[in-house]
Every structure is written in C-alpha cells, then in structure tokens.
Amino acid sequence: MKPEPADAIATALDQLRSRGERITDARRAVIETLAHLGDHPSAEQLSTSVQETHPSVHRATIYRTLDTLTALGVATHVHVSGGASAYHLASSTHRDHLHASCLACGRIVDLPGDLLDPVVSRLSNEGLFLLDPSMVALAGTCEDCLAVRAPS
Amino acid sequence: MKPEPADAIATALDQLRSRGERITDARRAVIETLAHLGDHPSAEQLSTSVQETHPSVHRATIYRTLDTLTALGVATHVHVSGGASAYHLASSTHRDHLHASCLACGRIVDLPGDLLDPVVSRLSNEGLFLLDPSMVALAGTCEDCLAVRAPS
DNA sequence: CTGCTTGCAAAGTGTTTGCAGGCCC
DNA sequence: GGGCCTGCAAACACTTTGCAAGCAG
Numbered sequence: 517m518k519p520e521p522a523d524a525i526a527t528a529l530d531q532l533r534s535r536g537e538r539i540t541d542a543r544r545a546v547i548e549t550l551a552h553l554g555d556h557p558s559a560e561q562l563s564t565s566v567q568e569t570h571p572s573v574h575r576a577t578i579y580r581t582l583d584t585l586t587a588l589g590v591a592t593h594v595h596v597s598g599g600a601s602a603y604h605l606a607s608s609t610h611r612d613h614l615h616a617s618c619l620a621c622g623r624i625v626d627l628p629g630d631l632l633d634p635v636v637s638r639l640s641n642e643g644l645f646l647l648d649p650s651m652v653a654l655a656g657t658c659e660d661c662l663a664v665r666a667p668s
Numbered sequence: 669m670k671p672e673p674a675d676a677i678a679t680a681l682d683q684l685r686s687r688g689e690r691i692t693d694a695r696r697a698v699i700e701t702l703a704h705l706g707d708h709p710s711a712e713q714l715s716t717s718v719q720e721t722h723p724s725v726h727r728a729t730i731y732r733t734l735d736t737l738t739a740l741g742v743a744t745h746v747h748v749s750g751g752a753s754a755y756h757l758a759s760s761t762h763r764d765h766l767h768a769s770c771l772a773c774g775r776i777v778d779l780p781g782d783l784l785d786p787v788v789s790r791l792s793n794e795g796l797f798l799l800d801p802s803m804v805a806l807a808g809t810c811e812d813c814l815a816v817r818a819p820s
Numbered sequence: 821c822t823g824c825t826t827g828c829a830a831a832g833t834g835t836t837t838g839c840a841g842g843c844c845c
Numbered sequence: 846g847g848g849c850c851t852g853c854a855a856a857c858a859c860t861t862t863g864c865a866a867g868c869a870g
Contacts, residue, residue, distance in 0.1 A: 536845095537849090538843085538844050538845070538849065538850070539844075539845095540843075540844070540849095540850060540851080541843095541851095542850075542851065542852095543850090558834085559834075559835080560833080560834065560835090572851095572852085573851085573852090574851070574852050574853070575835090576835085576836080576837085576851085576852075576853080576854090577850080577851055577852070579834090579835060579836075580836090580850080580851085581850095583836095584850095595749035595750040595805075597747035597803060597805060599833095599834090600833080600834060600835090601750065601834090601835095616797055616799065619800065619803065625796075625797060627791065627796060627797060628796075631787055631790070631791070632787065634786060634787075635783055635784065635786075635787060638783070639779065639783070639808075643811060644777075644779060644780075644811060645768055645777060645779060645806075645808055645809070645810055645811065646808045646809040646810075646814055647768065647806060647807075647808040648771065648807055648808040648809070651749060651771065651807035651808065652804065652805070652806050652807055653747075653749060653804070653805050653807075654797075654799055654804050655799075655800055655803035655804055655805075656791075656797055656798045656799040656800040656803065657797070657798040657800070658797055658798075659795060659796060659797060662798055688870095689824090690824065690825070690868085690869050690870070691869080692824095692825065692826080692868075692869070693826095693868095694825075694826065694827095695825090710859085711859075711860080712858080712859065712860095724826095724827085725826090725827090726826070726827050726828070727860090728826085728827075728828080728829095728860085728861080728862085729825080729826055729827070731859090731860060731861075732825080732826085732861090733825095736825095750835095751858095751859090752858080752859060752860090753859090753860095
C-alpha cells in the first residue's frame, strides 16, 4: 500500500517547482530522507539521517527547509507533547490522518482523520472554540504498549 | 464563581501536608502565585511572577516544585504545541476540564472535560489507542479571536 | 538530627537568527 | 547576475542536573 518513495519525492519536488521554489541539494536531501524514512521523525532525527547521506547539509538548513515545506503544505508537522516536532511528507496516501504520541514508547501513531469531527462540531455549535484537528497532539498509549502492559 | 485564592492555597497546602511533603517558603510561594494568577502560566512566567514577591526563590526550584506538585496531583500541566508547558492548581472547581491553546492569541482556554469521551470510546473499541484526554493539547482558535477575524 | 529541599551554576535539548558567500533559475 | 538558499556560529527559550548548604519535621 505504501507508495514508492520515488513517487512521493517526485510529487514533493513538483510541488516546490510549481510554487516557484528552488530545488537545491539540501531540499532534495530533506525530501528524500523524509520519503525513505516513511516515519514521523523529529527535525533533529531527520537532521541526523540527512547527514549520513549528505554530510554537507547543515542542521539549521534542515529546520529552515522543514519550515518552508510546511508553509507550502508539502510537509506537515505535529508538535508532540513536550518533545520535538514530528514531520512527514503530506503525500496523498497519508493525507488527513491525525497523530497521537505514545507516552510509553514515544512513537507517533496515525489515527483516523475523522476522529475529531464530532468534537469540532460540538465546540463549533456551542460557540466555544474552533478546533483545528491537524494541530492537535493526541497522547496516550499505543496498542503495542497496551499489549505489553495488559497481556490477555 | 472563582473560589477565593485563599481556599485553593489552603487546599493545596493541606494536600502537601497529608502526603507528608514539606511546606517550604518556595512551595508556598509557587502555590500562592498559581492561585492568585488563576490563569495557565508557563513555568517561566510563573517563575517571573514568583520572583516579584519572593526574589530568593530560584527558577530551578520552581521547575522542581511544579514537578512535585504535578506528581502529587496538586497541580496539572498541559504541554502546549511547541511552547512552554502551562500549569494550574488542580482545585476542585477547575477539575477535569481540558485545555486548548489558541493559535492566534496564544492563550490557554478551558473546555468541557467530557469533550473527548466519545473519542476515547471509539479508539478503545477499535483497539487502536488508549487516549489520555488529560495529556491532549487541543489547538485552534478561541472565541475571542474568532470574533475578531470574522465580524458579523 | 536526618535527609528532603533549595540555590547556584552549568549543561542539555530543540530551535532560531544574522551574516557572508554560493547557487538556482 | 539577482536574489533566494546555505553554511556557520552564536544566541535563544525552556528545562534538567550535580553539588553543597539549609531548613522542615
């Protein structure tokens, strides 16, 4: 089900090009690494990974690139409770899912994108708050860690 | 509607005493300041406030005290997207509400405590995740900022 | 007294910024 | 070539830690 990383990379680069952004080695490196990791790395982790293949790319550039990619909608990030932000490409197959960080193992897991729709409606109806699900950092325990803690 | 800060302070101190924790000037200062601010200050803001009335209390102590208070359940904290954690006393009148940070003004607003119950159930039923609502940092736009952005 | 707490200073994360030079288009 | 991007280093915000002295119980 996972798309070829190559597809995701090409898509991302196209998005950059069509926005008139420049394609540089650093940006290519960030996008390629994001695509190949496929995970939800933090900027710091990503920085480490990128430097394995492209040692000349500076950390600060990674941060700036992620900023740019996020601003363009090519990538998204979740601010994880008390930790570093997690990034991933906004490829079409991953679209519109939510993120939750497991307090036990620290991983970011994907959850259904419509999960918070009822909550958004309720808050909206009651005039309390305009909730932006994509900005929400859910937290709790993932199924793997649940299995460990509470074996049947 | 707000309880006298004095009540909240007394309650908090009692909780400390009954847990066998020591009552020190620093702890009293933190609790008093939390009670009087009534808001959801960050550790850093709290530190600043405390030092206005108790200049001898060190920042590091504030962090340690907040840690202790949180561990005891006397205070709670929300990890706010990309920023500092926000703290407040877990006084009975405030109990069990959720927090959302406004992306426009940065404030922390309180939302109904049962807001995420359906979400918790759904995730639990589907065996996906054990969501801990108290650890969730909601985000979006608060009603005040909505009013500004979208005047009738 | 005993040992939990504090003050202080320093280190540790995660991230941002100013600047000069470099490369994309 | 013009100006966006980058590398570098330093600063920044927030938080944690080791240690010796101090105070609560």
